[in-house]
Amino acid sequence: VGKTIDNFSPQVREMLRQGLLHCRETGEPDHREDWVSSTVLGRSYLQFQFVPLPGELVACVPRNLTERKFTEEALQASEERSRFFAEMLEAALVPFATAGTDGRLEMANAAFCQLTGFSEDELRRVSFFEELTDAADLEREQHILRQLAATGLPAQYEKHIPRADASTVPVE
Numbered sequence: 001v002g003k004t005i006d007n008f009s010p011q012v013r014e015m016l017r018q019g020l021l022h023c024r025e026t027g028e029p030d031h032r033e034d035w036v037s038s039t040v041l042g043r044s045y046l047q048f049q050f051v052p053l054p055g056e057l058v059a060c061v062p063r064n065l066t067e068r069k070f071t072e073e074a075l076q077a078s079e080e081r082s083r084f085f086a087e088m089l090e091a092a093l094v095p096f097a098t099a100g101t102d103g104r105l106e107m108a109n110a111a112f113c114q115l116t117g118f119s120e121d122e123l124r125r126v127s128f129f130e131e132l133t134d135a136a137d138l139e140r141e142q143h144i145l146r147q148l149a150a151t152g153l154p155a156q157y158e159k160h161i162p163r164a165d166a167s168t169v170p171v172e
Contacts, residue, residue: 011036012046016060019050023058033065045069095171101149103127115171117164134160134168 005016015032022030033047041064049061086107089096095112099105108123116123116132126132133141137159144155160168 009038023052099128103129
């Protein structure tokens with residue numbers, strides 16, 4: 001109150017001018033948002049909603065969306081990293097598969113499919129802890145998985161995986 005747009009930083013001032021001008025010239029609402037630098041707020045992501053009112057007045061509703069924008073950017077970066085690692089794992093020459101706590105495979109790369117002789121679709125229909133564990137290794141694996149569930153600490157172990165051709169292959 002009692003201040004003009006000249007009291008704001010140049011970036012904020014320009015956003016305000018553009019929004020106000022648009023509303024006055026067109027009579028239509030407008031909105032502007034962008035990263036700005038401010039002596040009061042620092043680097044912030046601000047949004048301004050402009051609504052024309054009678055008598056050439058314009059209502060301006062400002063919102064500071066900085067935290068939301070940081071969260072969105074962090075999520076996007078995380079998704080990009082996840083896609084990158086998923087692509088690397090898929091193309092890896094080393095067999096790799098992940099299973100949920102229910103034993104269902106969530107992901108198996110091409111090298112794992114080649115190792116087992118099963119397609120990824122076939123692997124998704126079986127349990128890593130039952131159908132993909134040789135009977136001789138089943139009890140030991142179940143013990144290790146109980147320890148994992150109790151402690152949360154990963155364990156390294158070997159087992160034999162039955163292949164599509166009925167042979168087995170040792171894996172770590």
